[in-house]
Amino acid sequence: MANANDIVVLKQGVENWNRWRLKNINLNSNKSQANTLKLNFSKVDLSGSNLCEYNLQNFNLSRANLSRANLYEAICHTTNLNQAILIDTNLMVAFLRNADLRGANLKGADLTDANLSGADLTGANLSYTNLKGANLRNTNLNQANLNGANLSGAILKGAIISQV
CATH class of the missing domain: 2.160.20.80 (E3 ubiquitin-protein ligase SopA)
Structure with missing residues (x-):
């Protein structure tokens, strides 16, 4: 499950997310938190x-x-x-x-x-x-x-x- 840090990283933008993602390859985000994010994830990995x-x-x-x-x-x-x-x-x-x-x-x-x-x-x-x-x-x-x-x-x- 994702924690608050995962959501903070997502809000910092695609480049930060991709860098973080490479270090933390097993993403298991919390569905309810992800559902509330209506952000631009263009080019995200x-x-x-x-x-x-x-x-x-x-x-x-x-x-x-x-x-x-x-x-x-x-x-x-x-x-x-x-x-x-x-x-x-x-x-x-x-x-x-x-x-x-x-x-x-x-x-x-x-x-x-x-x-x-x-x-x-x-x-x-x-x-x-x-x-x-x-x-x-x-x-x-x-x-x-x-x-x-x-x-x-x-x-x-x-x-x-x-x-x-």
Whole structure:
């Protein structure tokens, strides 16, 4: 669990957080405290973090590194994940409705049963991503790389799909 020091470091900005993170690789932040922070975490390194069931709604995580992170059942409604690195990230049952994932790298991510309705995945790398049972209703997949992606059982009604 995070303590007050973790929250203080987060409030000091991305550069301090990344430096601290390198020294304290096992992040287990307190969900209730994290839910109250609506700060700009652009370019933050949260790779390998356990953010299971976190409420990250409206957060700015553009260009953040979330590779191999656990975001199982995370709430990322309208979250800015533009150009974020989400390689091999667990996003099973995550709520990503209307999220900005333009240019994000989701290679090998698990989005089984995730809700991506209305999300913008323009130019995203979804190669070898598991989208089994995902809700992609009205999702923009324009120019997204879907090479090797599993779309079985996915809801694609109203989705915009064009080749890379």
